[in-house]
Structure formats: structure tokens, C-alpha cells
Amino acid sequence: MKFGYLLAGQFLEGEDPHAQLGQALEQVRTAREAGFTSIWVTQHFLADFQFLQPIPFLSRVAAEAEGMSLGTAVLLAPMYPPVLLAEELATLDVLCGGRLIVGAGAGYREEEFAALGVPRKERAVRLAETVDLLRRLWSGKPVTYSGNGVELNEARARLLPANREATPFWIGATGPKGVAQAARIGDEWLVSPELPIGTIAERQQWYRDALPEGVRAEDKLFPILREAYCGASYDDAVRIARPALETKYAAYARWGHEVGSFDDMARDSFVLGDVDRCAEQVERYRTEVGTSFLGLRMQWPGLAQEDVLASIRSFGSVIARFSR
Numbered sequence: 001m002k003f004g005y006l007l008a009g010q011f012l013e014g015e016d017p018h019a020q021l022g023q024a025l026e027q028v029r030t031a032r033e034a035g036f037t038s039i040w041v042t043q044h045f046l047a048d049f050q051f052l053q054p055i056p057f058l059s060r061v062a063a064e065a066e067g068m069s070l071g072t073a074v075l076l077a078p079m080y081p082p083v084l085l086a087e088e089l090a091t092l093d094v095l096c097g098g099r100l101i102v103g104a105g106a107g108y109r110e111e112e113f114a115a116l117g118v119p120r121k122e123r124a125v126r127l128a129e130t131v132d133l134l135r136r137l138w139s140g141k142p143v144t145y146s147g148n149g150v151e152l153n154e155a156r157a158r159l160l161p162a163n164r165e166a167t168p169f170w171i172g173a174t175g176p177k178g179v180a181q182a183a184r185i186g187d188e189w190l191v192s193p194e195l196p197i198g199t200i201a202e203r204q205q206w207y208r209d210a211l212p213e214g215v216r217a218e219d220k221l222f223p224i225l226r227e228a229y230c231g232a233s234y235d236d237a238v239r240i241a242r243p244a245l246e247t248k249y250a251a252y253a254r255w256g257h258e259v260g261s262f263d264d265m266a267r268d269s270f271v272l273g274d275v276d277r278c279a280e281q282v283e284r285y286r287t288e289v290g291t292s293f294l295g296l297r298m299q300w301p302g303l304a305q306e307d308v309l310a311s312i313r314s315f316g317s318v319i320a321r322f323s324r
Contacts, residue, residue, distance in 0.1 A: 006042070008300055013050060027312060034316030037068055038071055058092055073225060077127050078122070078126035082130050083133075085130065094162075099162075100167060101170060104127065106124050108123075126148055128181065129147060131185050140164065170188040179207050183215075188222070201288060222290050222292070226271045227241075228315065229241035234277055237272040296315070298315070
């Protein structure tokens with residue numbers, strides 16, 4: 001079982017972004033000491049919060065995350081020209097020692113598509129196009145392509161990721177078409193934090209049914225993102241995490257996410273409690289949905305840094321149990 005630490009990279013208006021960056025880097029160092037093996041960041045444009053963008057943010061994080069993988073969870077790939085994205089991600093791969101994982105998604109917020117001039121109805125097509133073009137460019141061979149405003153004529157990328165076209169792509173999706181697309185174009189389907197565990201199990205079947213011939217579900221990691229807080233007790237974890245989580249999930253609701261009540265999500269979506277309870281919940285994900293990777297976010301807008309660091313350190317005891 002592997003554990004990634006998901007940096008929020010987002011904070012309330014009026015807060016000093018320089019101070020918040022310093023706190024994020026401290027979280028990275030603490031997560032590394034606690035046994036997390038990767039660092040992940042999220043992405044939105046024109047969000048309700050101040051939002052550090054993933055590629056430059058991870059470029060700075062790389063200096064604090066020696067030996068750790070870096071991942072995007074998820075990059076809004078249809079918003080980017082593919083050549084620009086291929087070059088920038090290849091640069092990031094160099095900075096993190098060849099340990100980049102590209103988490104990518106189609107996006108869903110209308111205001112993002114409108115502001116960046118990308119038709120929302122084309123998001124799935126553009127996601128598949130971008131993933132395909134990145135792989136082709138990272139092969140190091142000349143690429144010719146025409147479509148969706150992209151014109152390449154014997155285009156050849158010289159800076160390549162360490163794993164070239166085999167650089168892993170984890171595709172974020174929630175609906176039936178998106179999950180099926182993740183099976184077809186990605187190496188893994190990356191599950192978003194709000195999906196209840198029972199829903200994950202149901203949608204895994206969609207994923208399994210859509211896997212290309214010869215690709216075995218048994219070889220998949222089934223990576224899952226979760227909100228988590230590890231405190232002195234379950235009540236302590238809820239007391240500390242609830243206000244900030246409610247702030248975050250109110251924004252998700254405004255953005256069109258299907259989110260349940262806090263109590264429902266605390267039971268079926270979040271990982272909350274003391275070390276023993278958190279370990280029980282991790283084991284539940286391993287046994288009920290077969291995951292061998294959990295990406296955990298422990299900071300949300302408004303949560304104090306000392307509480308974030310305390311949770312990361314406490315969760316290190318959970319990680320130790322799954323490393324034996």
C-alpha cells in the first residue's frame with residue numbers, strides 16, 4: 001500500500017500567498033518524514049480561493065520532495081495546447097528525477113472553458129487527443145497531426161521525460177462515459193475525493209468492462225483520493241476538520257459536484273479518526289475496492305497549519321502499519 005500527500009494549494013482571499021507557500025513546503029517535508037511517497041496538487045482556474053497552479057507549484061515542491069514522485073490530481077488537460085503541455089511536463093519530470101505521474105481530467109466548470117476559449121462539449125475529445133499527442137511527442141519521433149486547432153507537421157520534442165511515452169497517465173473521471181474513457185486512454189482511473197466507497201465499487205465495474213482487450217484489471221492500482229484527518233479521536237478529528245471541510249465542499253457544491261452531507265461523507269468518503277480508526281478505514285479501501293494507493297488531502301482553506309502538521313505526523317503511524 002502506497003500513500004500520497006495531496007497539497008491543497010488553495011487558500012482564502014486575503015491570506016498571504018508567500019506565507020501559504022511556505023506552509024505547503026513545510027507540509028511536503030513533514031509528509032516525506034511520515035512515509036508518504038508522492039506529492040500531488042490539484043487544479044482549477046478562476047476558483048473561489050487563491051489557487052497555486054500545479055506545474056510551477058510542483059517545480060518548487062520538487063526541491064523539498066527528494067526521492068518522492070510528483071503528480072497532478074488532476075491537470076485540466078483540454079485547456080492546454082498539447083505541445084506547450086508536453087514541454088512543460090517534460091521539464092517537471094527532469095526536476096523530480098523522472099518520477100512524474102500525469103493525472104489528467106476533462107474538466108467540468110463552464111466558466112473555465114469559457115474563459116480559456118475551449119468548447120465544453122469538446123472536453124472528452126480534447127482530453128483523449130492531448131494524452132495521445134503527449135505520448136507521441138514523448139516518443140521522440142516526429143509527429144504530424146491536424147485537429148481541434150492543433151497543427152503539427154513533423155513536430156519533434158527533444159526534451160523527453162525519463163519514461164518517455166510510458167510516463168504514467170492517471171485519468172480522473174466520475175460519470176460512465178468518463179470512467180470508460182479512463183479505461184481506454186489511461187494507465188489508471190483516479191477516483192475523486194467525494195465518491196462514497198459503495199459508489200466506487202459500482203463504478204469500478206464500468207472501468208473493468210471498458211478495459212481494452214489484454215489489459216488486466218488485476219494489474220491496476222485503483223488509486224483513490226480522500227480527504228483525511230488523523231487526530232486524537234474521531235470526535236477530535238471531526239471537530240478540527242469539519243469547518244474547513246465544509247468551506248471546501250460548499251465550493252464544490254457551487255461548482256456542480258454531487259456532494260452529500262458532512263455526516264454522510266464522514267462515514268463513506270472521508271478518512272477521519274485516531275490512528276486505529278484511520279487504519280481500519282484504509283484497510284476497508286484495500287479489501288472492498290482493491291486499492292493499493294491512497295492520495296490524502298489534510299489541509300483545506302481555513303485550517304490552521306499546526307493542525308495540518310499534527311495530522312500528517314499522526315498518519316505516519318498508519319503508514320507504518322501498511323509498510324510491514
